[in-house]
Amino acid sequence: MKGSEALIKCLEYEGVKTVFGYPGGTVLGLYEALRHSSIHNVLTRTEQGAAHAASGYARIAGMPGVCIATSGPGATNLVTGIATAFMDSIPMVAITGQVPKSIVGTDAFQEVDITGITKPITKHNYLVTEANQIPQIVREAFHIASTGRPGPVLIDLPKDVADSECTAKIPGQIDLPGYKPTIKGHPSQIKLACKILNQSKKPVIYVGGGIVHSGAEALLLELSERLDAPVAVTLMGKGAFPYKNNLYMGMVGIHGCPAANIAVCNCDVLLAIGARFDDRVTSNMPDFASNAQIIHIDVDPAEIGKNIIPKVPIVGDAASIIKDMLKCLNQASHPEWLAQVEAWRPTEQGVYYEGKDDEALTMRKVLHQLSEMTRDNVIVTTDVGQHQMVAAQFYKARRAKGFISSGGLGTMGYGLPAAVGAQLASPESIVFCVTGDGSFQMTFNELATASAENLPIKVLLFNNNNLGMVRQLQKFYMKENYYSVDMPGNPDFIKLAQAYGMETYTMEHTGQIQEILAEAMDNNKATLIECKVSCEEMVYPVVLCGRSIDEMILFKGDK
């Protein structure tokens, strides 16, 4: 069979049911093979949408998302999506067409060196030079993308290779001598960590996306109860721990919850699992957990010692290591420490502080209400900006993997295509895309994809006619000299949504929140809710640049 047919057969072998792609000259053969396959191609409106959708799909389906693009501009349009997946360790296989091997390197029409471009933003990539390599490469790509620390892998397939004959069989076992992820943690390191934890008086657990990737949510709950230790999560770790449990403190970092931020600064042992001490979490590094002995568990050895030097490093899979730790941890009880943490939780003067005008619609009121009304089958995706941070603070998912956001790269335009992918991975779920007028306009073309696929996605659009987060930065760091942040050309979003055949709601005051959200949740239709909010609403708490994370500005006027 032809190389292109072989590649599609290999995707079927890997269990792929849905791919996200955009055809073009160099992938004609691939699309012809797709036409005859059991795989459904979701035609997105740009390749960036395809990459983000594959990422949203991967996060819910728990297997690599697949996106396909043609050579040149098709391939470069994938780049932002690939980088987004790379930063958040999302398993993805990106397939790009390439000009025929015979003219590679001649600056041919729609030629770009995509393996060169994506080297720093993929876990691995391939330029296929012979059709017979295809079965081996596809198997390797899925293996690399989904094991160890997951990430994107790109396969660049020249047109003439795709058109030539492939006789190779799909290999059973694959052996990559240079790739052996560590799964099991070192026993003596685990013993040492447990010894420290057993002696701890004020422990804190700090978790990131590693828990979600490893499927260690239930083990984490058991661990926290055994240690009687409160849990702080990163943006990627949201959904790793049930919020209803009183050990849940919320997100930690520059927009973190007060209890989480203060507890991290006052704990005597910090147990970090699948989190990487990102600068948005630690703010001023020397002050972060400065009184604590740090135990760092991560599947990627390069994360250990990169940003902070731990007392006890443990390389391996979170679930496997927690299991081993539970064997030698005593049941602890820290009533005084937990009472102290409880006292740091937000009060009326904390993050729930509202202005005097109760009628005024704010992001936090809407997202707080969404959180109150959420169900076991609700998935929230977000874009990037103020709404994202408010959602991270106030929205508490009731299901695992219930909160999907671009963390590391902070990619505006992620929310809607990610919602498309998430909805396709879980058709029975109710998917909300929480977005802002800035982010939404980066990729709202994917409304057409949602429409074509009959996806009842709910777009919760916060319109303040501003790039709110940039405006907030200008407020705090540029002496309120606002520039290039208001969006005077904004369209009528309601008419725009109607043009795509969506149900629409306009929300202007507090009294409408509950009713509109309830209707949207049950209407089973693609829906856009435009929430008209003021650009004066800032994200609080905020930790200013260079400060310790326990030095928060909690509300407007707070010094």
Add this chain to the structure above:
Amino acid sequence: MRHTLSVLVENKAGVLAKIAGLFGRRAYNIESLAVGTTERPDISRMTIVVDADEREIEQVMKQLHKVIEVLKISNITEEEYIERELVLIKVQVDAAKRSEVMQIVDVFRARIVDISPNSLIIEATGEQKKLDAIQEALRTYGIKEIVRTGELAMVRGLK
């Protein structure tokens, strides 16, 4: 501090670019990098000399490990090893000064590999310091061109 890394990699297209790119992107400073085949045709060895402190070199090695084609990394800095580098130096010299230069070449146990009416090419091998010294000694005669291979290293004895 100067570290010498001996890195075994799969002999595949693009591996060198990947590794060079990794050093560039993470702002690690390569002093020299030499690549060649080994006793196995499918495996190449890179000898990389990096100027880095302890924490940086640990990151360098960990990041290198993440490259799928990298098979083994040894930091041989603290071990007993033989290091060699080869240099070709073209010196502008006429017949009058030629014998002086030839004496220097003898002292360093280097070799003259080409003679033209106005120039010589000298080949020298040795440790970096020796090559620096011969370069310095020849500088007064007018060096026109220098090509150095970068350091090669091999740990002594059988392990």
